[in-house]
Amino acid sequence: xxxxxxxxxxxxxxxxxxxxxxxxxxxxxxxxxxxxxxxxxxxxxxxxxxxxxxxxxxxxxxxxxxxxxxxxxxxxxxxxxxxxxxxxxxxxxxxxxxxxxxxxxxxxxxxxxxxxxxxxxxxxxxxxxxxxxxxxxxxxxxxxxxxxxxxxxxxxxxxxxxxxxxxxxxxxxxxxxxxxxxxxxxxxxxxxxxxxxxxxx
Amino acid sequence: xxxxxxxxxxxxxxxxxxxxxxxxxxxxxxxxxxxxxxxxxxxxxxxxxxxxxxxxxxxxxxxxxxxxxxxxxxxxxxxxxxxxxxxxxxxxxxxxxxxxxxxxxxxxxxxxxxxxxxxxxxxxxxxxxxxxxxxxxxxxxxxxxxxxxxxxxxxxxxxxxxxxxxxxxxxxxxxxxxxxxxxxxxxxxxxxxxxxxxxxxxxxxxxxxxxxxxxxxxxxxxxxxxxxxxxxxxxxxxxxxxxxxxxxxxxxxxxxxxxxxxxxxxxxxxxxxxxxxxxxxxxxxxxxxxxxxxxxxxxxxxxxxxxxxxxxxxxxxxxxxxxxxxxxxxxxxxxxxxxxxxxxxxxxxxxxxxxxxxxxxxxxxxxxxxxxxxxxxxxxxxxxxxxxxxxxxxxxxxxxxxxxxxxxxxxxxxxxxxxxxxxxxxxxxxxxxxxxxxxxxxxxxxxxxxxxxxxxxxxxxxxxxxxxxxxxxxxxxxxxxxxxxxxxxxxxxxxxxxxxxxxxxxxxxxxxxxxxxxxxxxxxxxxx
Numbered sequence: 001x002x003x004x005x006x007x008x009x010x011x012x013x014x015x016x017x018x019x020x021x022x023x024x025x026x027x028x029x030x031x032x033x034x035x036x037x038x039x040x041x042x043x044x045x046x047x048x049x050x051x052x053x054x055x056x057x058x059x060x061x062x063x064x065x066x067x068x069x070x071x072x073x074x075x076x077x078x079x080x081x082x083x084x085x086x087x088x089x090x091x092x093x094x095x096x097x098x099x100x101x102x103x104x105x106x107x108x109x110x111x112x113x114x115x116x117x118x119x120x121x122x123x124x125x126x127x128x129x130x131x132x133x134x135x136x137x138x139x140x141x142x143x144x145x146x147x148x149x150x151x152x153x154x155x156x157x158x159x160x161x162x163x164x165x166x167x168x169x170x171x172x173x174x175x176x177x178x179x180x181x182x183x184x185x186x187x188x189x190x191x192x193x194x195x196x197x198x199x200x201x
Numbered sequence: 202x203x204x205x206x207x208x209x210x211x212x213x214x215x216x217x218x219x220x221x222x223x224x225x226x227x228x229x230x231x232x233x234x235x236x237x238x239x240x241x242x243x244x245x246x247x248x249x250x251x252x253x254x255x256x257x258x259x260x261x262x263x264x265x266x267x268x269x270x271x272x273x274x275x276x277x278x279x280x281x282x283x284x285x286x287x288x289x290x291x292x293x294x295x296x297x298x299x300x301x302x303x304x305x306x307x308x309x310x311x312x313x314x315x316x317x318x319x320x321x322x323x324x325x326x327x328x329x330x331x332x333x334x335x336x337x338x339x340x341x342x343x344x345x346x347x348x349x350x351x352x353x354x355x356x357x358x359x360x361x362x363x364x365x366x367x368x369x370x371x372x373x374x375x376x377x378x379x380x381x382x383x384x385x386x387x388x389x390x391x392x393x394x395x396x397x398x399x400x401x402x403x404x405x406x407x408x409x410x411x412x413x414x415x416x417x418x419x420x421x422x423x424x425x426x427x428x429x430x431x432x433x434x435x436x437x438x439x440x441x442x443x444x445x446x447x448x449x450x451x452x453x454x455x456x457x458x459x460x461x462x463x464x465x466x467x468x469x470x471x472x473x474x475x476x477x478x479x480x481x482x483x484x485x486x487x488x489x490x491x492x493x494x495x496x497x498x499x500x501x502x503x504x505x506x507x508x509x510x511x512x513x514x515x516x517x518x519x520x521x522x523x524x525x526x527x528x529x530x531x532x533x534x535x536x537x538x539x540x541x542x543x544x545x546x547x548x549x550x551x552x553x554x555x556x557x558x559x560x561x562x563x564x565x566x567x568x569x570x571x572x573x574x575x576x577x578x579x580x581x582x583x584x585x586x587x588x589x590x591x592x593x594x595x596x597x598x599x600x601x602x603x604x605x606x607x608x609x610x611x612x613x614x615x616x617x618x619x620x621x622x623x624x625x626x627x628x629x630x631x632x633x634x635x636x637x638x639x640x641x642x643x644x645x646x647x648x649x650x651x652x653x654x655x656x657x658x659x660x661x662x663x664x665x666x667x668x669x670x671x672x673x674x675x676x677x678x679x680x681x682x683x684x685x686x687x688x689x690x691x692x693x694x695x696x697x698x699x700x701x702x703x704x705x706x707x708x709x710x711x712x713x714x715x716x717x718x719x720x721x722x723x724x725x726x727x728x729x
Contacts, residue, residue: 021598
């Protein structure tokens with residue numbers, strides 16, 4: 001653009017110069033409103049902290065009492081606001097694996113917490129402990145999830161490219177008394193995954 | 202890039218194609234004019250009011266993204282907007298001060314039309330819809346400051362609902378039907394009326410109220426916008442206290458456009474008469490003014506009685522507005538005595554305004570006639586000299602460049618203030634940006650019209666002079682467009698500021714930095 005003024009034709013006409021100035025002035029006058037776009041995404045309302053796994057009955061999950069081959073819905077991050085806590089994006093399937101998949105152990109390898117949002121079209125899947133199923137199934141289009149890895153193996157979610165074939169997961173910790181805790185997650189595809197989008201295994 | 206901007210290719214051509222397509226729409230039926238010189242804003246106060254209405258529509262729509270019209274959540278959601286959401290403070294202040302500006306502009310617009318007699322010659326429908334539009338505007342503003350459901354909003358809703366109930370015979374039915382049966386309904390329905398019903402009514406009235414000739418004066422619109430933002434920066438609107446049914450609220454007064462009515466109600470006379478009948482009487486007499494005013498002339502000087510009525514009403518509005526605000530600060534006096542206005546004192550003051558208003562009008566007309574007589578005498582002796590500012594082309598160019606540089610500085614200052622959390626300072630600076638743009642645009646259009654109207658110079662001498670004349674132009678655009686690394690010597694001012702031009706870079710930075718959205722986490726998607 002710098003050759004603009006050095007053209008042999010005598011440079012910009014005054015009229016064009018004024019027009020360019022007008023365009024620049026208009027741009028500068030409205031530039032301060034561009035960052036107003038940051039108003040649109042809802043800022044975080046809950047901080048991600050290490051919290052106990054609270055089961056629907058209000059008690060903290062304990063590895064010594066939580067039944068094998070069993071799943072419950074837990075809320076994370078809980079805000080204390082009933083309306084916000086009711087949303088599906090905060091719901092996780094807290095699964096104790098069946099015996100044959102290593103659910104009998106008393107360490108974190110026997111439990112999983114996966115986002116309940118199916119990676120296909122965001123219906124809510126759940127874990128079915130019945131014999132012959134023992135997998136996560138989505139009621140909408142039949143995607144099925146492996147409870148050990150969280151990866152879809154049947155249905156539309158399974159044919160999506162990584163990371164969109166593996167469910168986001170919460171990292172868990174068990175203390176010496178057997179109580180289960182959720183470790184602060186990192187919601188990006190390389191760590192705990194992005195809810196509704198997926199996770200790299 | 203082409204040397205000339207005259208060629209219409211690519212995107213420019215497309216926009217011209219779109220612009221030409223407007224020929225086929227209703228818009229060409231409206232005579233829109235963009236004045237090329239300064240014109241008195243009194244002539245287009247209505248257009249300014251409408252512009253503020255648009256600003257309110259946009260900022261209000263943004264507020265709707267977060268506001269929750271529920272009894273126990275309304276105040277908290279507004280607090281969330283004000284304190285947590287990026288630029289929520291800005292949007293809320295623009296919306297609040299915009300509402301005040303709209304009411305003020307509407308009132309000024311009405312009084313200007315009143316004193317200049319514009320409601321005559323078949324403009325009666327325009328006048329009457331205008332008065333109703335003004336009333337709906339105040340209702341709209343009223344419902345707006347109630348939906349926050351602070352202590353003051355709760356009291357205001359109570360007064361509105363009880364006034365509605367006080368209408369003889371049909372009052373309770375109207376209240377039940379329009380406002381609902383309790384505060385949960387009130388908040389939700391005030392919200393529905395604020396964001397949908399009343400704006401729709403306003404748009405419908407506007408369709409009738411719009412005259413065929415409209416003036417859109419860019420500098421004045423920008424100045425009004427800047428004034429709204431600056432007011433927000435200097436007097437940011439507070440949150441009030443959240444209404445708690447168990448905590449008795451403190452003493453509050455309504456917004457300034459309602460303190461007049463509030464003063465009447467504080468005289469302790471029947472609430473229906475003071476709160477509804479008196480304002481209604483005022484509105485009806487305004488609506489009927491075109492049929493009462495039988496003067497054949499337009500100027501306020503030639504319509505003494507009507508002008509005197511206008512002056513009296515203005516004086517009464519000012520006095521009652523102030524009186525409504527005034528509550529004795531002496532807390533040792535019992536509350537009733539502080540709040541109740543002595544009706545005899547109050548009404549005698551109101552009546553006193555009438556002869557004063559008439560006397561003032563008589564004096565003004567005398568003075569104006571005398572001034573006119575003198576100016577006619579002076580005119581016969583010779584034309585009056587008017588002081589003008591004459592700037593050469595070169596200095597206009599430099600002035601524009603200087604204002605642009607100032608804009609860059611203000612942009613950076615505003616953005617920096619927003620980054621470090623000084624929200625009201627940033628709002629203030631953005632207001633200054635708009636004001637500077639108003640000045641900039643005024644000079645720009647002056648230069649353009651000067652360029653257009655310049656007598657065609659003899660071609661050959663201009664060619665010879667070109668290097669001398671064009672030099673400032675060349676160095677100016679070089680230093681501007683090539684971001685300061687050009688060959689141009691001297692002219693240190695734009696050269697220094699030009700490297701600061703890349704404002705968008707910092708904006709992009711914020712976009713990244715502020716995004717750690719927990720729920721959607723979409724900001725992390727490109728990572729793999």
